Amino acid sequence: LQVLANTLSIMRENIESRENDLVYQSQHDNLTGLYNRLAAKQQLSLLLSKMHGSLVMIDIKNFRHLNNIIGFANADDLLVLFASRLESLSPTAQLISRLDGDSFLLLFQPSIPLEKLDNYLRQLTNPFSIQGSKISVNVRVGIVDLSSDYDCNDIDTLIRHAEIALNQARVESLGIATYQQGEDERYLRELMIIRDLPIALAQGQLHLVFQPKVNIQSNHCHGAETLIRWQHPELGFIPPDEFIRLAENSGNISMISDWVLNTTIKQLAQWQLQGISLTVAINLSAHDLTNPQLPLDIEQLLISNHLPINALSIEVTEGAVMKDAQTVIAVLQQFRNIGLAIAIDDFGTGHSSLAYLKLLPVNEVKIDRSFIKDIHTDATDLMIVDSSIRLIKGLNLSVVAEGVESVEGINILRGLNCDIIQGYVYSKPLKADDFIVWFQQFNQSNIQTLSKDTPH
Template identity: 40%
Template sequence: MSFRRRLLLVMLSVVMLAQLVTAGATLNTLQRDVQEKASHDLSVGLDVMQQLLIERGARLRHNVSILANDFGFKSAVATEDTPTLQSVLANHGDRAGADLVFLAAPSGELLASSHHSPGIPLPYPELWEYARDTGESVQVVIEAGRPYQVVLLPVRAPGLIGWVGMGFLLDDALAREIGDLTGLEASVLALGDASTTLFIASPLPPAQQARLGTLESALLEGRYLDHSAYDDQGDYLTRASLLHEGEGGRVYAIAQQSRAALMAVYGELRWQLLAIFAFALALTALVAALSARRMARPLTTLADAARRIGRGERLTTRPVTESGEVGLLADTLMLMQQDIDRREHTLLFQSRHDQLTGLGNRHSAQQDIDDLIASPQPFTLLRLSVNGFRAINDTFGYDIGDQALRTLAERLEAVPPPRMGSYRLSGDEFLLIIDTPAADAGMIENLHQRLDAPMDMQGSPIRLTLAIGEVRHPQHGDSAALLLRRGEIALDMARHARQPHQCYVEGFDELHLRQLTLVRDLQGAARNGELTLVYQPQLETLSGQLVSVEALMRWRHPELGFVPPDEFIVLAERSGLIHGMTAWMLETVCAQLAAWEAEGMALAVAVNLSAQDINDPGLPVRIADCLALHELAPSRLRLEITESAIMQDPEHAREQLNRLRETGLRIAVDDFGTGYSSLAQLKRLPVQELKIDKSFILRLDESPDDEIIVRSTIELAHNLGLEVVAEGVETSASRALLEALSCDLLQGYLFSRPLPPNDLLSWARAHRLDHTGVAL
């Protein structure tokens, strides 16, 4: 019997169920009436909650107003007495039963808070913006994933001197109070920006509270906001009201009634109607059972076959012998099994191979390397990178770049034994596994010849140049991750040295890890008091008087000890930490200048700026603010910029230096003579001083060539109206020669090493220098 005839038999049986439709219509009408009344009750309940929050906000505003008008509190705010502020806020908050208290400056910066550290902007932008526009604000906010009703009022004495705020957590007690007033199940739900549940306040048991978390997506769609509806499980009639929406997420007030309570009104009538139609249903069920018995047997067999296919088992024969629709379903299952096999094979291939080149990917390389490590056979990894591949993409386009990568992949696959495998690790990086303990020079040369040969890309000849990093097993590591990392280190060594090949050298991994450690710890070095400044005197050549000093940064790492400046400054520039270090140095120098001035010693201090500092548009304003904070004249601070920093972008450097010069700062070119600039180029820059690099000064009295360079530099600089500083003066003969050449300022170990601030003050007081630079 065909499936269609069986379906006809079922449809005939459905006719007998028409009576149930009548009963259903009756029950549905009664249910709709009950639901409409319940929906009205939910709406009233939410209105009660809103009114309760308004009254609660009024009480909270009264408490905050008392604190804002307190004379002692105003005095503490005006004097920025942070301990007093913290104490007053805590005490008043405890008396008011507040869960959240804070005080902000007129600008919005936190001065004290129960939940945040001082110094950051007020973390409630909507509350802050509304308070500034209207003079006060009462809103619901989200703090650490929890909703609070917060009041923000101004503190005036008589002008605005701050903003004080208090907040109460929308907690279980509030939900219970609303539920007692309305007879509903009231809750407060906070959702994050990603529609994740942050907080639930409800008097319900934990198991029922978890049910509220399932309303996230429906609330996001607005399903319960303008009307009542059942939840996804159909157990509760739900309505919601949006209390807050902002950057931190949303807060909803939710009122619910269980379906069981609603349906109890007409439960008795329902059973009576069901009893009337019980006999008809029994007859219909008998007919359906007779038909389903015959239909269920092959369908059950097919369902079991489908489950076996889902578990990964393979069917070798057709699960049923029936024809018709059931037979068609069985044939479809067999075809589905074949499609799954093909798809799994495709997915497995894609998971282990690069989509562009067809080579094995990083995951495949790691698995193959692990398999090789498990065998005792030694092997070699060659990590390859295309030099300047970005320029190829920029010049010829990404299509040509992709074609070049595919051609390179084909060449890698064509490399003869002892090649064991080739892989693409990332954009322009590849990997070869060689079945040999080491790659000799001939093998590397042959590999370059194969891979570096010109490629014809749509009529454009392109020649790729490769850098190769070599690492060997077991000599250089016993894990895939370690070998790949050390291969990358060897590749970086080859690229930085502009060499075609570099084998990993023991110890460079430790250097790499040391650099990672330094970059990590450099972020908190200033905060932890590990950074210090020392100062080296700069003397007038003729008078021998101390006129200025150069600030030099020192770092003593708590584990690694003293770290040379040449090492950590370069790492700071590469990692983007140099701006923070420069800001710390400027603040420390200005504070030290003010301290020296209080001791009666007026000096100028020279500080070094990096190329990244020159590119910082906010540097002039930052320096001006720092000088103003410590009441220092701009002439007290001198900025030293290296030639290389200027020559990276001369036009931009000139614009930035003009801005700095307009503020009254004195600017010097440091390490002059080591770069590629000329005095003609420097003439266009607003500099007043040149510092001749110490490499020309250290052997000045012994090297005629150095003397010629120094003499010419001083004469041309003076002709351009620039002062000249010689650093690295270590002998009296060099000092005498610089004096004869009319050098303006001298700096070096002949006079003093770099000194800590207190030692420099003592040195300056104890040493009155004559024109020879010898202490009296």
């Protein structure tokens, strides 16, 4: 009987131990030992009635890229060290949890002021020692300030607000972003855009338009810039600046660039079969310009479609160049070597235009419309444009003025020795068929005008 009693007692202890282990495992992250998402929600529910302080969501910048560099095992070690440091820093968080991947959720009570949070993050991102190497990380932070005027009685919504703030930091390249009441609608819209972009490309929701580029010295249209448009079945027209920004920040910009490139090449090949020759410019992103294979791919695409090299040209913004100037300049030089013309877009809006302009292997500079649109009424804008044209011409580059909307503007720019104009004064961006009608009518009417004006 005693042996039986002892056996039953041991069995009961083992069962209790296994139950405790199962409860622990259900509430804790297997890798770091922190609370998991389920437990974090449970803990926040217990605190909801007296909720105050700061809810902070943290993730590690470019963790996926770091994972590929140091390997999965070392990346796991890094996450363990990162979690351990979260627990050791002051001020101590009331709750620390790992939601998933490299995303962590902390609750500070009372609220943590921004200056204290800055210091906290500096300590958090001190280099970690992995296999004898020092690994540095950067983080992004989303904050929900649980002050008296914060209105939320639902834990899922509370966590979503923290995710919205973190997403804002990610999209706007901020270190820290704070949730503002009413941002849910924008967040859901952005999620829908990111989710639907591949579907839109597959279903033909996107299309190209072409804006004429007119040489005002010869009064002849020699080409166009291709632009992308998206008519979403639910959201309606989505401005390209919005979905391109989201595509860049979500890592989906390459699918847009590939689609634009291939669709433009296809259209150029179709026009060539119709006997129409012109140069169409496409815009490349910062991501595109770090791909050293891209110039050769584009050259091969032109050759395989029986198009001359000058059928296509490249436009890049100064901001894209500044992301990784050394790599980008090397890629641009490859474009130049195979004969593609290159334009710097939005000239004058950056902070290092003059410093980098002499280093870039470009043929053309486009002055931003913010300086152009009011030159017929604003003396300061006129002076800036005049000086810019003189500088660009001094470097033996051609000048394009964007956003011209009046005949007065054309006359002023012609007098300033500008070469090319883009703007509504000539035409808005047009679909391919409409553009060709405009293109042929415009050039034909100018030939007829020149013929009448030429003495016989």
